[in-house]
Amino acid sequence: MSKKPISSDSCLNMTLDSVRESLIGQEDTIIFCLIERAKYPINCPLYDESVAGVPSSLVEYIVKETEALHAKVGRYESPEENPFFPENLPPLIVPPHNIPQVLHPSGISININKTIWDMYFNQLLPLFVRDGNDGNYVPTATCDLHCLQALSRRIHYGKFVAEIKFMDAPEDYSPAIRAQDRATLMSLLTFKNVEEMVKQRVEKKAMVFGQEVSLNDPDDKKGKYKVDPSMVSRLYGEWVMPLTKLVQVEYLLRRLD
Numbered sequence: 001m002s003k004k005p006i007s008s009d010s011c012l013n014m015t016l017d018s019v020r021e022s023l024i025g026q027e028d029t030i031i032f033c034l035i036e037r038a039k040y041p042i043n044c045p046l047y048d049e050s051v052a053g054v055p056s057s058l059v060e061y062i063v064k065e066t067e068a069l070h071a072k073v074g075r076y077e078s079p080e081e082n083p084f085f086p087e088n089l090p091p092l093i094v095p096p097h098n099i100p101q102v103l104h105p106s107g108i109s110i111n112i113n114k115t116i117w118d119m120y121f122n123q124l125l126p127l128f129v130r131d132g133n134d135g136n137y138v139p140t141a142t143c144d145l146h147c148l149q150a151l152s153r154r155i156h157y158g159k160f161v162a163e164i165k166f167m168d169a170p171e172d173y174s175p176a177i178r179a180q181d182r183a184t185l186m187s188l189l190t191f192k193n194v195e196e197m198v199k200q201r202v203e204k205k206a207m208v209f210g211q212e213v214s215l216n217d218p219d220d221k222k223g224k225y226k227v228d229p230s231m232v233s234r235l236y237g238e239w240v241m242p243l244t245k246l247v248q249v250e251y252l253l254r255r256l257d
């Protein structure tokens with residue numbers, strides 16, 4: 001496993017192991033966010049485009065307005081954060097943080113949040129949320145926002161993974177980058193054994209974090225989970241890891257610009 005610091009002057013001492021540790025920590029956040037969202041039914045009116053009083057769906061309005069507030073106080077100063085609606089974000093009202101530059105400048109602006117948005121609302125939500133409408137629209141939208149932010153952060157973390165992989169073996173990656181050869185880059189950065197471990201671990205975490213707890217009959221709730229653990233494994237296998245790898249490829253394609 002790599003132990004080399006990512007760059008001598010970044011002082012961040014990132015390694016492939018340390019970014020993988022961060023991805024493992026982010027698994028917890030994603031699973032807890034899914035558990036919170038699953039408390040509410042689908043609450044369809046939130047996603048209806050024609051709600052009186054707001055210019056878009058209620059969920060889109062809440063995400064946009066929250067991002068505008070967060071932009072003013074510096075959320076998007078961090079290279080780990082990517083807005084869903086980057087157009088027309090207001091300027092900072094606090095002093096800049098001067099976060100050390102780790103990523104290659106051409107890769108920083110990669111943003112696949114449109115794909116993440118579509119995946120979340122059209123494919124993922126219907127899989128783990130029950131039908132119904134309990135009227136809790138704003139708390140439900142807040143859960144959607146947290147799920148989206150956690151997934152986006154995890155998937156865009158591929159930029160850091162790619163930077164480290166490149167710095168560890170520029171001689172392996174450079175010919176494929178020069179040839180703009182996506183398939184070779186994808187196979188160079190893929191570790192099937194790591195992906196298999198990730199899928200197993202998130203399934204196990206979903207069992208532990210989402211188990212139902214009963215004081216009376218311990219067997220009463222056995223085998224019942226707040227979100228289906230196999231669905232979490234599927235989420236990672238079909239969307240989270242492929243999209244993280246897409247970000248890695250996009251980043252590497254620009255790495256020698």
Ligand SMILES: C=C(O[C@@H]1C=C(C(=O)O)C=C[C@H]1O)C(=O)O
Nearest residue numbers: 161189190191194195198241244
């Ligand atoms: C993130 C990495 O790159 C790839 C993507 C993975 C993921 O998204 O979890 C896991 C293994 C790799 O195939 C990594 O190597 O850790």
